[in-house]
Amino acid sequence: MAVWSDLTNDVLEYITSFLTFPDRCRFGAVCKNWRFVSKSRRYPPIPQLPWLVLEEENETRKRKFYSLSDAKHYSIExxxxxxxxxxxxxxxxxxxxxxxxxxxxxxxxxxxxxxxxxxxxxxxxxxxxxxxxxxxxxxxxxxxxxxxxxxxxxxxxxxxxxxxxxxxxxxxxxxxxxxxxxxxxxxxxxxxxxxxxxxxxxxxxxxxxxxxxxxxxxxxxxxxxxxxxxxxxxxxGPQMVQSDVPEEYLVDFNGNLLLIERFCGLGGRNVITNGFNVIEPNLEENILYEWYDIDGYALFMGRNSSIYVNASHFPKCKKNGIYFTHITESMDACHDFGVYDMADEKISKFYSFEVFPPPVILPVWLTPNPW
Known part of the structure; x- marks a missing residue:
């Protein structure tokens, strides 16, 4: 078996391109040379699942993040x-x-x-x-x-x-x-x-x-x-149907411009998400297309630029899923986020931890870009 410390930097750089962001950070903590290698951009890194940017911790003032890929929180100064x-x-x-x-x-x-x-x-x-x-x-x-x-x-x-x-x-x-x-x-x-x-x-x-x-x-x-x-x-673009939905998003999906409509219903005293509709406004042909799946990909909606990933590359990611973060429009401000399955039209949770109010901070999706 080869001795890892004897591997050349070009080989190590290639290896790190297959690591998730948390694992790449752990790799860089081994020694000074590996830390240098971990910052290399010679080889494009594998696609990363986005993180949730959460609240600032009151005592440490560190910013809290949630990694969807390993279902862990990270507090970073x-x-x-x-x-x-x-x-x-x-x-x-x-x-x-x-x-x-x-x-x-x-x-x-x-x-x-x-x-x-x-x-x-x-x-x-x-x-x-x-x-x-x-x-x-x-x-x-x-x-x-x-x-x-x-x-x-x-x-x-x-x-x-x-x-x-x-x-x-x-x-x-x-x-x-x-x-x-x-x-x-x-x-x-x-x-x-x-x-x-x-x-x-x-x-x-x-x-x-x-x-x-x-x-x-x-x-x-x-x-x-x-x-x-x-x-x-x-x-x-084409004249689109007048919609009475509380929230709409524009998404760049594989070179297609999509309009995502978020539908809501009552959940106790709160207005919460109960479904999504996906429409493609074709700007060249002035035609509207309705989508019933997103080819096994996953979308991440919220106060962020549009993010999509191939869910088949991530075991913990739901295929044809729309991950969303929002704050309810009600007297009792609370978080409304989950993942909508376009196949069975059901919503499930992807995050089971408490998000601190008040004030209600809206979690934001972020794709790590440290290289």
Whole structure:
């Protein structure tokens, strides 16, 4: 039998490409050389199941994660995330908002990050010591004024990236903010966010698909973002059926743009998820197709860029399953997440642990991207 310590780095690098992220971290803890090898990007790593980004632990201030592949929790010290609210994930990066209504874009495992300007409508640096105590209620929907602690958790509903910043230095970050989920974008070097005009009503979701950003609005109206000469939304695609569902998502699935509708029903005092519908709006043919399965794959829905994996590669992953995270629309705010089986149209649990309220923190899906 070969002595492992005698294996050359190129062989070790090839071996590590088959390891899951937790196992790769354990591999790197053996010695200095193996730690160096574990960070190699010479060979593309195997696909990874996404992790859930959970709450910050009160005592240690470590950020808590849940790995679906080995059904374990990991608490990781990430000082840059202390006191910040996670409002989105994309390409393995997290968007996090702090009390100053500013944010960072960070890779939690490499600790690389970008400072983001204050979110709209705050167009300049905010001094938390001189802030007014309240924010006008006409900016965020509700019968009362909001404190900046509350604004931290509701000002941005979703944030995504056009590209992985590790792969492409010139990228675009897009958010949906405020009462109407208005789209705005930022690029490295910009001093502030640029609001996209032309919105009719509010927005449900946003996606980067085939070199364009698309925005979904009520009535299933699909827009594309035109950046030149002035950023604005333009209606595209077929006329879709008016839907009366509380939540809709746009998904890039194997090069297909899908619309995922989430249906709800009463569960005690709460409104909870009881099913999904999958539609493909063909932008070239102006035709709608309904899907009854997703070819053995699994989708992961929530406040993250669309994620899909081949479930046959992961024994613990449900084929034709839609994994979702949400917060119920009710007086008793609580978590509503599970996995929907498109074959038998039933929902089961994939996470049986308590998620800490209050405040209710929405878990976010994140695909580890440390290499």
């Amino acid at each position: 990430i000082p840059e995330l202390h006191g910040r609210y996670i409002c989105g994930s994309s390409h393995g990066w997290l968007f996090a908002v702090d009390i100053k209504i500013t944010g960072i874009l960070i890779n939690p495992f490499t600790r690389e990050f970008f400072e983001l300007p204050p979110f709209p409508p705050f167009c300049k640096d905010v001094d938390v010591n001189t802030l007014i105590e309240k924010v006008p209620s006409d900016y965020i929907e509700g019968p009362r004024d909001y404190t900046f602690e509350e604004m931290q958790t509701i000002i941005v509903s979703k944030a995504i990236l056009s590209h992985d910043p590790k792969e492409r230095s010139y990228f675009t970050a897009m958010i949906m903010f405020g009462q109407k989920n208005t789209p705005a974008f930022w690029r490295p070097g910009d001093a502030c966010w640029t609001v996209v005009g032309g919105q009719q009503g509010s927005s449900y979701d946003i996606i980067y698909f085939k070199e364009n950003f698309y925005v979904l609005s009520p009535g299933n109206v699909l827009y594309v973002v035109d950046f030149e000469p002035k950023p604005k939304l333009r209606v595209v």
